[in-house]
Amino acid sequence: MKPIITIAKRELSGYFASPVAFVFIVIFLLLSGFFTFMVAGFFERGQASLEAFFAWHPWLYLFLVPAVGMRMWSEERRLGTIELLLTMPVTPWQAIVGKFIAAWAVVGLALALTFPVWITVNYLGNPDNGVIFAGYLGSFLMGGAYLAITAMTSAMTRNQVVAFIVSVVLSLFLILAGYPPVTDLLVQWAKPWLVDGIAAFSVMSHFESIQKGVLDSRDLLYFLSVIGFSLFTTGVIVRAHRAG
Amino acid sequence: MIQVRNLKKTFGPKVAVNGVSFTVEKGEVLGFLGPNGAGKSTTMRMITGFIPPTEGEVKIGGHSIVDQPIEAKRLIGYLPENAPSYADMTVLGFLTFTAELRGLSGAGQKKAVERVVEMCFLENVLHQSVETLSKGYRHRTCFAQSIIHDPEVLILDEPTDGLDPNQKHEVRTLIRRMGEKKAIIFSTHILEEVEAVCSRAIIIDRGTIVANGTPSELKQRSAHAGAVTVRIGEGSAAAVKGKLDGLNLVERAVVIGESPATVRAFPRKQVGSEDLARAISDVALKERWSLLELHTEEGRLDEVFRSITLPDTKASKEEAK
Numbered sequence: 231m232k233p234i235i236t237i238a239k240r241e242l243s244g245y246f247a248s249p250v251a252f253v254f255i256v257i258f259l260l261l262s263g264f265f266t267f268m269v270a271g272f273f274e275r276g277q278a279s280l281e282a283f284f285a286w287h288p289w290l291y292l293f294l295v296p297a298v299g300m301r302m303w304s305e306e307r308r309l310g311t312i313e314l315l316l317t318m319p320v321t322p323w324q325a326i327v328g329k330f331i332a333a334w335a336v337v338g339l340a341l342a343l344t345f346p347v348w349i350t351v352n353y354l355g356n357p358d359n360g361v362i363f364a365g366y367l368g369s370f371l372m373g374g375a376y377l378a379i380t381a382m383t384s385a386m387t388r389n390q391v392v393a394f395i396v397s398v399v400l401s402l403f404l405i406l407a408g409y410p411p412v413t414d415l416l417v418q419w420a421k422p423w424l425v426d427g428i429a430a431f432s433v434m435s436h437f438e439s440i441q442k443g444v445l446d447s448r449d450l451l452y453f454l455s456v457i458g459f460s461l462f463t464t465g466v467i468v469r470a471h472r473a474g
Numbered sequence: 475m476i477q478v479r480n481l482k483k484t485f486g487p488k489v490a491v492n493g494v495s496f497t498v499e500k501g502e503v504l505g506f507l508g509p510n511g512a513g514k515s516t517t518m519r520m521i522t523g524f525i526p527p528t529e530g531e532v533k534i535g536g537h538s539i540v541d542q543p544i545e546a547k548r549l550i551g552y553l554p555e556n557a558p559s560y561a562d563m564t565v566l567g568f569l570t571f572t573a574e575l576r577g578l579s580g581a582g583q584k585k586a587v588e589r590v591v592e593m594c595f596l597e598n599v600l601h602q603s604v605e606t607l608s609k610g611y612r613h614r615t616c617f618a619q620s621i622i623h624d625p626e627v628l629i630l631d632e633p634t635d636g637l638d639p640n641q642k643h644e645v646r647t648l649i650r651r652m653g654e655k656k657a658i659i660f661s662t663h664i665l666e667e668v669e670a671v672c673s674r675a676i677i678i679d680r681g682t683i684v685a686n687g688t689p690s691e692l693k694q695r696s697a698h699a700g701a702v703t704v705r706i707g708e709g710s711a712a713a714v715k716g717k718l719d720g721l722n723l724v725e726r727a728v729v730i731g732e733s734p735a736t737v738r739a740f741p742r743k744q745v746g747s748e749d750l751a752r753a754i755s756d757v758a759l760k761e762r763w764s765l766l767e768l769h770t771e772e773g774r775l776d777e778v779f780r781s782i783t784l785p786d787t788k789a790s791k792e793e794a795k
Contacts, residue, residue, distance in 0.1 A: 236574045240560070247562040247603075310558035314619070317522040317554075318575045319547040472525045 233320040237328030238335075245298075245336050254298050255340040261290055262344060278355025283347055284365045284441045288405050288433055291376050296397035299333050299380030300390045303468070307388040312468075322468050326461055330381055337373040341366060361443035368440030371453035372433050376401050378460035385467040401433075404456075408432025475500050475535055475549075475627050475657035476521065482529035483516050490516045492681040493530070498674075500626065503653035505672035505689075506661035509783050513681040514661045515555050518631050521659070522552045534627055548577075551625035553633055557616035561605035565596055565615050568604060569622060576623040590618040593648065609636040617645070621652070628652065630660035634667060646671050665775040679783045692778050699773030700747040702754055703730065703738045707764035711735035717757055723750050734766055 245251035262283065266272045270282035306312040315325055351357050380397040387393050406412045408429040416425045429435050433456075436449040476498040483491040491513040498504045508514050519525045521532050523539040523546065532539040537546040559568055569590065573583045591597060594614040599607055604615060613636050620628065633649065634642045649658060650671050662668065668675050669689045677685040677692075685692055693699060706714055711729045718727035718739045725743075730736040741750045747770045758765050 232577075233575060236571065240563075240571050243567070244560065244562050309561060310554060310556060311560055313519070313524050313554040314552075314558055314572075314616075317524050317547060317550070317552045318572070319544045319577070320575060321544070 233318075233324040234328040234331070237315075237320070237325055238332040241302075241329050241332030242335060245332065250298065250301070251336050251339075254294055254336060255343060258290060258294055258340045259343060261294075262286060263347075265290070266347065278351055278357040280347065280351055280357070280362050280365055281441070283344070284369060284437075287369045288372065288437060291373055292398060292401050292405065295337060295373055295376040296380045296383075296394045296401065298336055299377045300384050300393040300397065302329050302333060302381050303385040303464070304388050304390045304393045307471075308390075316468075316472065322465055326381070326464050326468065330378065330457075330461060333377050333381075334374050337377060338370055341370055341373065358443065361441075364443045364445055365441045367445075368437050368449070368453075371440075371450070371457075372437050375404070375433060375453050375456040375460075378457040378464075379404075382460045382464045382467065385464045385471070404431065404433045406432070408434035408436075476659065477533040478517075478521060478530070479532075480530040481517060481520055481527050481532065483513075483520060483525070484528050489681055491520070491527075494678065494681070494683055495530075496676060496683065496686065498657045498659060500657050501654055502674060503649060503658045503660070503672050505668040505675040506659055506678065507663075507665070507668060507675055507779060508661075508678040512678045512783075514678055515631055517678070518552075518629050518659065518661065519554075522550055522629050523547055524554075548623075549625055550627045550629060551620035551623065552628075553617050553620040553630045555631040556635075557613045559604050559612060559616050559619070562603060564601050564603050565591075565607070565611075566600045568615060569618060572619045573622050578623060586622050586624070590622050593621070594618040595644070610638060610641055613637060614641070614645075626656055628656050628658045628660075630658070632662060633660055634662065634664065642667075665779060668775060677779060677782055684782050685778070689775065690772070693773035693775055695781075696771075696773030696775075696777045697781070698738075698771040698777065700750075701738050701740045701771045702747060702751050703736065703767065703769055703771060704754060704758065704763075704765065705734050705736045705767035706758075707734055707766050709735055709763065711737055714763070717761060718754065721753055721757065723753050736767075738771070 265286040266283040270285060272282045275282060303312070306315065316322065348362060351362075352359070376397070379400050380393065383396040383400065384390075384393040386396070409432070413425055413429055416428065436452045439446060440449050478497070479495050481491055481494040482489070494513075494517055496504070506514050506518070516525070520527045521539065523543050526540060534546040535549045537549070539546045563571065566587070569587045570583065573586050578586050591600065594617055596611070596614060596618060599611050604612060607615065617630075617633060620630065630649070634645050637645060646667060649660065652658065653671070653673070660671075672689055674687065675685075675689055675692055676683055685695070704714065711732050714735050714737045715727045715729050718724050718737055721739070723741055723745045724739045725741060727737050727739045730738050739750065739754060741747060751768065751770055755768060758768070
């Protein structure tokens, strides 16, 4: 447990020593504000809910989360510090989890800093704060899922740009598999059970139900298993690379 | 402390290390020599547990690096090739981080960091970030990291690479001093370093050990070892050569240079170099040569290194001169 905390602390200080964390947080806040108020018409809706705010998160995360996570392992390999890290008395697991937690904390911090929008909606109306909490939880889990995928691609290459692009493509697949325009298209030639099966892999359907305030264990399990599977694969890749 | 048995590593069809075995005890400093690409770094990476061996085993203080990696890695301090470190950290931050990973905390951690900062002369750059440092400082920062927990086993991959002559001297002194209590393996391209620091040296070529012994044992394998060189103020080299060729202890004499005449005499088999030197000094007295120099060649490591690692006859031809 101790090495995980040590590694997470170092990673976190790394995010804030370079502009990565600040740029991510500022851009996330600017874009989420822009989409919520300008594009989705938060005020015009006249509803005391944050639906307009959360609806954009899958798309915002698509580009921003891989940007945070892309250096996680590729930087380590480029600098050669992976040799230092993995010859310390730590297991690869502790390193993988420590790094993941630190990056996830950056995403969590950015999400927490959107609190003014929560204050606004409470000031203007009487929203169901339980639903809003569920929305935040869902958004945080979704960010974690994207991030775990980025960790996996970042372990594959020493090139951050490659890691970024591959993560975006993989995450895009997870969005589109359950995105209504795509599923509507699929229904025309595929069997409904197949379409449902593909859609079950999508973050969209799971995020939407959580965001509506339905905390279904299946949705939670979905996000946790995407994180678990991706980090497990990260471990396999890190080991395989050592084997040369 | 370090037991390496029949270590083998293949990368696809390429065999990088093939059946390397040796042991290093406490109080020993083992020099690891070999041309580039001979498998030095690969061997060290297997010993430190960074890459798993294809075959064979490594034991550190009785712990197998494959089966009990954490216990084994605790005993090791490692300076990887090119001395990597986190560019965005300060020297102090980096050393504190590695001390923490080594399980040091509180006062013990602070003391350990202070100790290596002093040992590696890092006081001036303590709060500077690693990426702004010169190569020498970066190297010493990573070296400091490797000794922060005062390990029993030290693996150093080219520890003096990129240092200036003074720093090289410091690092060598440090290694020699630490070698009294630790088991140390270090690789280098600089042969004089081996003579200065090592109690034993291994030459590795194309993945296998081709020589293993103390530096002086290795030097004896040089063709020059045991030959006696004389340098004389006046007279021609040919005349000196003629006289030396006449001695029955001498197998052959070779002219090295004219004015001053320099001639090297190689002893016959089973002739001690001291006897040869005595015989030559007798000749010098009798002939009233004005002797500028008379010394016995110890042999040179670089020649041994070349003759072992250069497979073609070029090296052996050069050496016969």
